[in-house]
Every structure is written in C-alpha cells, then in structure tokens.
Amino acid sequence: MTDKKMQLLIPVENQVRELDPKLLLACIAARQGFSSVIGSRRELEFRIDSYPKSIYLSKSMTRRSLIFFRMARKFGHDIVTWDEEALVHLPPETYFSRRLHPEAIRHVSHLFAWGRDNVELWRQYAHLPEDIPIHNTGNPRNDMLRPEMHPFYEEEVQALRHRYGDFLLVNTNFNHVNAFGSDMNLFQPVKKADELAKFGRAARGMSREYAQGLWDHKHAVFKSFQHLIPKLDRVFPDLNIIIRPHPTERHDVYKDIAARCSRVHVTNEGNVVPWILATRVVLHNGCTTGVESFVMGVPSISYRESVDDIYDNGFYRLPNAVSHQCFNFDQLRDTIHQIFSGSLGVADGDERNALVKSYLSSQDGPLACEKMVDVLAEAVTDRTDNDQLSLWDRLQRRLIADGYHLYKRLKPKLPGSHNRPEFQRHRYPGISIDTINSKIKRLQHILKDTTRLKVEQLNEVLFRMSV
Structure with a gap:
C-alpha cells in the first residue's frame, strides 16, 4: 500500500459517459491507499492550486490542455494521460494534429493506451518523448463492459x-x-x-x-x-x-x-x-x-x-x-x-x-483499472519530492494562480467559448452524494472489496474519496 496522503485528481468531462468507470478506478485506487478527488473537470482544474501534490489523470493532450498542464506542473502535480478519443480515431496524421500537442505531451509522465492499436498509433508520433512509458492497460470504460x-x-x-x-x-x-x-x-x-x-x-x-x-x-x-x-x-x-x-x-x-x-x-x-x-x-x-x-x-x-x-x-x-x-x-x-x-x-x-x-486490452484477467493503479503506485514509490519552497517560489505560484483564475472566469464569456455555463451543465449536470455512495457500494460489492471509504462532498460538483 502506498502513502495514504497521495491523492489522485480524476476529472470528469461528460458525466453520463465517464463518471461510472472513473468511480471504479477511484475504488480500486483506494485499495492501494490513494485518496481521490473526482468530479467536474472545469471545477477541479479551477481549484488546482488548492490541492497538495497529486497525480492528475488527464483524458487528452491537445493544445487546449497546454495552459492547464503548465499550471499543474508548476504546483508540483504529476500528469498521467490516456486519450478518450483514441479508440475510434482519425487517420494518424490527422489524429496527431488534432489530438496531440508536442509541448503538452512533454508534461506527461505516463501514457495509458486502450490497446495495441493505440500503442502503435502513439509510437508513430514524431514528437513522442523518448523516455515516456506507454502502458497497454486498457481503459476504465471497457472495464464496465466486462460480464x-x-x-x-x-x-x-x-x-x-x-x-x-x-x-x-x-x-x-x-x-x-x-x-x-x-x-x-x-x-x-x-x-x-x-x-x-x-x-x-x-x-x-x-x-x-x-x-x-x-x-x-x-x-x-x-x-x-x-x-x-x-x-x-x-x-x-x-x-x-x-x-x-x-x-x-x-x-x-x-x-x-x-x-x-x-x-x-x-x-x-x-x-x-x-x-x-x-x-x-x-x-x-x-x-x-x-x-x-x-x-x-x-x-x-x-x-x-x-x-x-x-x-x-x-x-x-x-x-x-x-x-x-x-x-x-x-x-x-x-x-x-x-x-x-x-x-x-x-x-x-x-x-x-x-x-x-x-x-481493446484487458477484456479478461486483471481489470484495466487494476493495471493502471499498479503503474501509479510504482510511480509514487519512485517519486522524490522536495517541498521546500523559497519565498519567491511561493509568491510566483500565487501570482500564477491568480492569473489562471482570472483566465478561467473570463473564458466562458468569450464568443464561441467551450466553457459556457449552459454547455457545462449539459455535459456535467451534477449528482448527489447519496447517488455517489450508492454507486460506490455497488462497485465494492462486485469487487468483493471491504475497504472502508469516506466520501465528502466538496461542492456541488466535486467529491473526495479517502480510506
């Protein structure tokens, strides 16, 4: 079991599609001592400066990811990624220009692939960092398809x-x-x-x-x-x-x-x-x-x-x-x-x-989520942290956070913004803590998991799960 203080940040963009498999991931991660913050991607990213050093589980590496990745790394967070759109994907060159950004991917420490096709696709990318590991784990979404x-x-x-x-x-x-x-x-x-x-x-x-x-x-x-x-x-x-x-x-x-x-x-x-x-x-x-x-x-x-x-x-x-x-x-x-x-x-x-x-990997045997959590646990074991920050570093972080908050507040008001409140509500309408607890109980029953979890509602769209 890893350090109980280590935390996963699990953003959910499309609630109906992503929440259940990501709750499964959080439940399995809890067995190895990870706590998780799970919920609305926009709200989770807005609060990125308020979390202790954590592992952020991104679902893309596009140009749109770049500003946030820079911010998250500045605050000491590790970033691991899969691509939600890499199962049914565009032809390679079009996929690369649309779904991957050469600088964004350099902020990522581990890649999780849906299957062998996804691994081979990424290996064709000219800007793939030489030292980045690609793990052929499968995806939490295909875990939920298993009998x-x-x-x-x-x-x-x-x-x-x-x-x-x-x-x-x-x-x-x-x-x-x-x-x-x-x-x-x-x-x-x-x-x-x-x-x-x-x-x-x-x-x-x-x-x-x-x-x-x-x-x-x-x-x-x-x-x-x-x-x-x-x-x-x-x-x-x-x-x-x-x-x-x-x-x-x-x-x-x-x-x-x-x-x-x-x-x-x-x-x-x-x-x-x-x-x-x-x-x-x-x-x-x-x-x-x-x-x-x-x-x-x-x-x-x-x-x-x-x-x-x-x-x-x-x-x-x-x-x-x-x-x-x-x-x-x-x-x-x-x-x-x-x-x-x-x-x-x-x-x-x-x-x-x-x-x-x-x-699609992990159609039988260990779940994709189990393989992913094993990778995360090993990454935490290998990690060396230095929490000593100078006064200048702390001031710089504060200024960056204030600027990012202003950017996130203004962005929904820009013409054509992807962050318009009505669209965010369409993608993530919200869920009650009772429903979250019910889902967790059903998942743990299937997993035969007796881990006692504490679930806290942080706000309307974010929850923390901890052992």
Missing part, C-alpha cells in the same frame, strides 16, 4: 425494460454537424452564400479538404437517419425507438421527429451501458457504441445508406467492422426482424474478435 461488471447496472436494465418493453436503441454521433453550439461543429455558420466557412472546434487540426469531406459525409448520414427514424416507427409498431444523441449533440432535431411519431423517445439519461444491455439491437453509423455492443454480446447494425470509404474505412473502421452492415432500408428491416426472431445474433467471427482484441 462481471454487468450487475452494477442490473437495476437500471430492469427498469428500462419495464418502462420501454422491447426497444430499438439508436445511438447517434453527429456532433460534427449537430453540435450543442454551432461553433463546435466542423464549420461555423456563414452569413452569405458565397462566404468561405470558418473552421469550428471539431475541425481543428484537420486539413480543409479532410474537414469538408467529413462535413459532407456526416451531413448525408445525418439526413439519412432523420428519414430513417419515422420509417422505423411505422414498420415496427410493437417496438419503442430510443434515440440517444452523442453527449455533445443538440436534441432539437430528434425531438421534432419524436413529436411526429408514436413510439420515438429522445433521451441522454445515464450511462449508455445499461441501455445497450436492455435492448435487443443497437443501430448506429460509425459510433463507439457499436464496439461496446460487440464486447457485451448485443447485436448492432451500422446503417450505411450513405457511404464514403475514406471516412467509413478510415475514421469509423472499427465500429462498422464489428456490426452488421445494412446499405438500404429493406436490408435493415430484414436484419432487425432476424435479430428479434432470434435467428441472428452478434456479428461474430474470428476476424472480428481478433480486430477488437487488437484495439
């Missing part, structure tokens, strides 16, 4: 089945063209027809040619899904149809469709895992949920009425490859009938299993 973790969601699964009966789960990922804010799309809206559109946030790091092609393709797929959903409502009168938008998508278009249909519902409630376990079939196009469904043994269909091999076989190769692929409505209708009749299951086969194995 032994399914009981964590059992009550939610039964509640969803009771509420909706048999349902078809439609997972969308049109955040490149239907983002919560128009500035977050691939391109910003133009005021004149002949005006050249400026890049939005989603296009940063892409060439204009690649971004334009992706924009055109995603728009075509988006339109095909808008036409598809009312057809499904008519053709399958005994099924409810659940539309689950990407966490950073707008819901307006889907709610308008639902208003014209009989059994279409739009929700982003809770983690997607219980929804996948509760449904009979997942419908998507190039969405990570296609991979998650495959791992959990739930049939998925990639609906590909609009095809562009540059993106479908480049960016979205993995989720499309592990799903049944339908290229028109007749194929889709017949495939859904076969799945519900029991004559067709998961799109299985040795080739698909080998493909997923190359992308």
Whole structure:
C-alpha cells in the first residue's frame, strides 16, 4: 500500500459517459491507499492550486490542455494521460494534429493506451518523448463492459425494460454537424452564400479538404437517419425507438421527429451501458457504441445508406467492422426482424474478435483499472519530492494562480467559448452524494472489496474519496 496522503485528481468531462468507470478506478485506487478527488473537470482544474501534490489523470493532450498542464506542473502535480478519443480515431496524421500537442505531451509522465492499436498509433508520433512509458492497460470504460461488471447496472436494465418493453436503441454521433453550439461543429455558420466557412472546434487540426469531406459525409448520414427514424416507427409498431444523441449533440432535431411519431423517445439519461444491455439491437453509423455492443454480446447494425470509404474505412473502421452492415432500408428491416426472431445474433467471427482484441486490452484477467493503479503506485514509490519552497517560489505560484483564475472566469464569456455555463451543465449536470455512495457500494460489492471509504462532498460538483 502506498502513502495514504497521495491523492489522485480524476476529472470528469461528460458525466453520463465517464463518471461510472472513473468511480471504479477511484475504488480500486483506494485499495492501494490513494485518496481521490473526482468530479467536474472545469471545477477541479479551477481549484488546482488548492490541492497538495497529486497525480492528475488527464483524458487528452491537445493544445487546449497546454495552459492547464503548465499550471499543474508548476504546483508540483504529476500528469498521467490516456486519450478518450483514441479508440475510434482519425487517420494518424490527422489524429496527431488534432489530438496531440508536442509541448503538452512533454508534461506527461505516463501514457495509458486502450490497446495495441493505440500503442502503435502513439509510437508513430514524431514528437513522442523518448523516455515516456506507454502502458497497454486498457481503459476504465471497457472495464464496465466486462460480464462481471454487468450487475452494477442490473437495476437500471430492469427498469428500462419495464418502462420501454422491447426497444430499438439508436445511438447517434453527429456532433460534427449537430453540435450543442454551432461553433463546435466542423464549420461555423456563414452569413452569405458565397462566404468561405470558418473552421469550428471539431475541425481543428484537420486539413480543409479532410474537414469538408467529413462535413459532407456526416451531413448525408445525418439526413439519412432523420428519414430513417419515422420509417422505423411505422414498420415496427410493437417496438419503442430510443434515440440517444452523442453527449455533445443538440436534441432539437430528434425531438421534432419524436413529436411526429408514436413510439420515438429522445433521451441522454445515464450511462449508455445499461441501455445497450436492455435492448435487443443497437443501430448506429460509425459510433463507439457499436464496439461496446460487440464486447457485451448485443447485436448492432451500422446503417450505411450513405457511404464514403475514406471516412467509413478510415475514421469509423472499427465500429462498422464489428456490426452488421445494412446499405438500404429493406436490408435493415430484414436484419432487425432476424435479430428479434432470434435467428441472428452478434456479428461474430474470428476476424472480428481478433480486430477488437487488437484495439481493446484487458477484456479478461486483471481489470484495466487494476493495471493502471499498479503503474501509479510504482510511480509514487519512485517519486522524490522536495517541498521546500523559497519565498519567491511561493509568491510566483500565487501570482500564477491568480492569473489562471482570472483566465478561467473570463473564458466562458468569450464568443464561441467551450466553457459556457449552459454547455457545462449539459455535459456535467451534477449528482448527489447519496447517488455517489450508492454507486460506490455497488462497485465494492462486485469487487468483493471491504475497504472502508469516506466520501465528502466538496461542492456541488466535486467529491473526495479517502480510506
């Protein structure tokens, strides 16, 4: 067991997607003596100067990370990182320019990879520091897909089945063209027809040619899904149809469709895992949920009425490859009938299993979280600290912290800011301490973990877990 005073800082950006697996990580870390602060990424980073020396678990290494990384290192924190977007990822050169920053990665002490593909991807990066270790651990999110973790969601699964009966789960990922804010799309809206559109946030790091092609393709797929959903409502009168938008998508278009249909519902409630376990079939196009469904043994269909091999076989190769692929409505209708009749299951086969194995480590044996915590414990053992600060160092830290706080307060007010309060509430609506305690209790029961944890609510969106 490591020093009980050592602390992990675990930021959560998208609550519905990240909180459960990161709570699992915190529970497992507690067994080795780590305390954790977990909650809203924005709030946790805003308070970075108030924590003792800790290990910050970042989920990206982009240009946007750089200012914070400099700040965190200045206050003595160690930074370890995985990339939330490195499972279903862009082609290497586009991925590197969009998701990695040469200076940001130099502030990182350890990298955690989803699987072998992720390791090989990072090793191609020209600016990868020679001495940075890459650990092929897997990711906390894929821990939650493993059979032994399914009981964590059992009550939610039964509640969803009771509420909706048999349902078809439609997972969308049109955040490149239907983002919560128009500035977050691939391109910003133009005021004149002949005006050249400026890049939005989603296009940063892409060439204009690649971004334009992706924009055109995603728009075509988006339109095909808008036409598809009312057809499904008519053709399958005994099924409810659940539309689950990407966490950073707008819901307006889907709610308008639902208003014209009989059994279409739009929700982003809770983690997607219980929804996948509760449904009979997942419908998507190039969405990570296609991979998650495959791992959990739930049939998925990639609906590909609009095809562009540059993106479908480049960016979205993995989720499309592990799903049944339908290229028109007749194929889709017949495939859904076969799945519900029991004559067709998961799109299985040795080739698909080998493909997923190359992308996702820790599908059996020790959990990814356990492997990660072992790395962190060793890193703490090897660490040498010097807490003696001169008066000048303390003054410098204070000035830097004050400047950073001012920057974080002003940033949400800037045009096109990613930190607008309404968007932050959309991504992290908050959670009660009772719900946090309930989740921890269920996780510890599954883990057969008797560690006694103290959970404190630090504010509306941050919690501390300690032994």
